[in-house]
Amino acid sequence: MSRRVLLAVAAVVLAVVPFYADTSLLQMGLFVCAATIGAIGLNLLSGVAGQLSLGHAFFLAVGAYGYVALAGTDDRIGLGLPTWLAAVLAPALAGLAGLAFSPISSRLRGLYLGVATLALVYIGQHVLYSATDLTGGYDGRPTPRLSLFGLKFGDDSGITVFNVPLGQYELLWYLGVVLAALAWWFARGVVAGRPGRGLQAVRDGEVPAAVMGVAVRRAKTSAFVLSSVYAGVAGVLYALIVGRVVPDSFGLTMSIDYLAMAVLGGMGVVGGSVVGAAIVTGLPLLLGRYVDALPLLAEPGSGGVDPSSFARYLYGALVIVLMIFEPDGLAAVARRVRALLPAPPAVRTHPSTTPHPRGGRP
């Protein structure tokens, strides 16, 4: 029950955020949503199924550019499809890309798979830079504004709730939160169910898994495709947030960031990826926003430690400390904390978020 209460509280908090947060804060939250979806996808592949991938950025790029090209109406190659349809087809395209790569990925494992997927990033970025008719080259392409259920995700949707006009980012916020929640829910079902057990068996030993009746190559293929679809969804959302997709974003750094999110949160634990995504994506942005308030940080370019470098040092240190003391990530830390707490009801441990039924106390 307490779990349901927590989820309900979280839903309410997330629903009212657009009424209080400004655009840059919303944007930050949206980046975290997109990263959450992508990180869960990578966690399914690398954490649950044990298949190391450095190619996640490639599949995000397929999702992002796929959406732009499918919905595009500018002078580049574009199908001009309805944007909602493009947003559905782009992740499917990413899944197809994952399937196309599976004859390779299902035969390799460990570092060899890592290196093979690394090649995807290099090839992908090369194509993004050079196929200018499709990708716009170095300068990229603008993202067509999404229109969903007749709702235009523009600067002014014409909808005003409680005197707050719902602009592009307010609407995207709701979309992002719903998509991230669905991604989390779906992944938990997969991991707890039959396919998840098969994938974990493959991770823990391919020979025993096969003898137990798990079709190993098929399982690896399905993990790769599922992870690619997740990356595709993250890519579409990312494209919508930034408003313009450029090849620079989809490099090795992005792949590594996603790996860091999965490891930091806890390999194989879906909920961990949410926290990992929040830290890796949110921390630099948050520090950047409040740079003035932090005594030791300098403005970018002024010679001191700038916030984004500081955030990287911080999470670099965090990864190292975690890997030494708790290789299973923040999810395992959370488990330990829960074990230490005296009472099971999570409600009591978070008094600040507990709704007061009678509302009488301050």
Next chain:
Amino acid sequence: MTGEQAAEDAVLAVEDVALSFAGVTALDGVSFRVEPGTVHAVIGPNGAGKTSTFNVICGVYAPDRGSVTLGGNRLTGLAPHRIARLGIGRAFQNIALSGRQTVLENILLGRHVLTRAGVIASGLRLPSARREAREGRAKAAEIAELVGMSRLLDRPAGLLSYGDKKRLELARALAMEPSVLLLDEPVAGMNDEETARTAGVIRDVRDRTGVSVLLIEHDMTLVMDVSDRVTVLDFGRLVADGAPDEVRRHPEVLRAYLGGALGETDAGTDAGTEAGTGAGTEAVANQDQHQEDK
């Protein structure tokens, strides 16, 4: 249960199987038949080829020669997961559990061959997947009860004692509801009480489901106690095959299997060199298994 019907006519026949690793012979023309509903033991010194035989039956190794059939199905040449679907369940000698998963989840993995839910059905919690999961948990609880692990269902397998891990191996293989159950040293490292319990479980399952059991074991008390038939291997060759009492008195068996203890006079210097090659064969086999595992 699928096991009950399949076991009716499912004779497991190993015919003239030969296997070698980099020129070292692991199996050399091994043939035997496991009759439905019987407990059939495979014994022999270390390196005799017992586990290699299991690996050939399961499809982990492809034999150089010979074949394995189950009922009318030829197993040789099939992928391991297809062989599992045809009704071969196996408990590993070197524990091969998912350490991070709970006892319940490990047992449920055994039901992989009996269930269907895919990514979409599980992700969306479709009614079919939920029903399957519910049935699976009930079955797994039954099996845990049978092997005496009911209280441990929620414990991660990695935290179990050695004896409990061996029991979980057995439980997971039972969960596959196989028509032939391959047990590789199921009581290794167990005390007398645990051994007796496992022997009871093996007999119980055989009597209730009609499963055939192929058993590798060094514990002769257990072998003589539960087996209907015993096959003896030595250096990859079949030395004897028969009822426990016959095999126990077989001169070849006494010489080869108990050679160190009884046959000192005629074994002499030979024993040392033979033991050396025997150990070498096993080392190669283990190494190979190791590579497969990576």
